[in-house]
Amino acid sequence: MPLFNRKSKLKRSYDEKLMKLIREQKKQFEAYEKVESVIIDEQPEWRAQYKLQKAKYYYLFKEARIRRLNGNILD
Known part of the structure; x- marks a missing residue:
């Protein structure tokens, strides 16, 4: 069943990309929190940029929950 295997590989690669994005966004959001x-x-x-960073981080976190990602997101 090559089609099913490909689907799981795609999901895994996009999940890894999402985890990487979450980690990067978390660092940016924490930096904005420190400065604020x-x-x-x-x-x-400045306040608008802070709110934008916060919204991006929470959106990515919500997306990870929808995709049921398991992993240590909060490194």
């Missing part, structure tokens, strides 16, 4: 805690005078552009 230090900032005294908030700019509207």
Whole structure:
């Protein structure tokens, strides 16, 4: 059954890409959180970028839950 094997290989490769994206986005989001805690005078552009990073991270995390990814996402 070559077709079924190919489907599982594709899913596995896309799952790995998603895990990599989640890790990268988590690092960016944590960096924004650190800077936000230090900032005294908030700019509207900064707040918008922070919210965008947060939304991206949570979207990817939600996508991983939908795909039922098992793994250590929170490294």
